[in-house]
């Protein structure tokens with residue numbers, strides 16, 4: 001065992017042991033992502049940089065994963081220079097993996113500059129505005145988290161699964177998935193709405209959510225020209241209501257080789 005100084009305090013440590021291991025054992029935290037105790041250090045992420053003063057040598061910045069303990073070593077784990085170098089290192093890592101939650105997390109823990117995790121959203125608020133001003137569902141809102149705005153599900157309204165937001169979004173940050181009869185509208189990993197899809201009673205195609213049809217019925221309730229509540233997809237509706245075609249639901253269904261849904 002040899003004597004070393006870490007952040008002004010004297011410690012004893014095994015000569016020749018990796019500095020990062022010694023720091024970890026003593027509970028002195030430095031950021032690192034590429035170190036594994038069972039493997040040879042690669043000195044790749046460069047986050048574990050510290051300042052080291054060795055016998056008869058000037059203070060230098062070294063990577064704690066690569067350097068080995070020697071007697072009399074003086075180590076400083078936090079300084080302006082170390083912080084600047086870690087910021088450069090994390091910036092380089094984020095260029096390679098901008099969505100990495102691990103990099104953003106370690107950056108936050110050590111006060112490094114990481115910016116936000118890119119989520120594809122340009123904060124144009126088109127989705128929020130269309131859902132509120134045109135659809136009237138008010139299912140989306142802006143939420144401030146850690147000083148940043150994020151599109152999130154609203155607690156004041158309810159998604160009806162119309163997909164107007166996904167159509168209007170210029171970057172497709174708000175998206176949907178149809179899985180069998182279930183439609184899910186999502187932003188990042190948050191679910192905005194989950195809905196049952198309805199089949200067209202003529203062609204059998206899944207074409208709309210139940211909630212959207214209910215919403216339309218409600219909105220149209222006072223209109224004199226409101227039609228009967230047929231559950232037909234837009235294509236079948238157009239054919240069905242063209243009087244001069246004299247189409248009936250059973251006739252239309254034969255066009256598709258289907259039996260009309262009753």
Ligand code: SF4
Nearest residue numbers: 131159160162163165
């Ligand atoms: S799918 Fe939901 S969130 Fe999107 S516009 Fe329609 S109601 Fe609003």
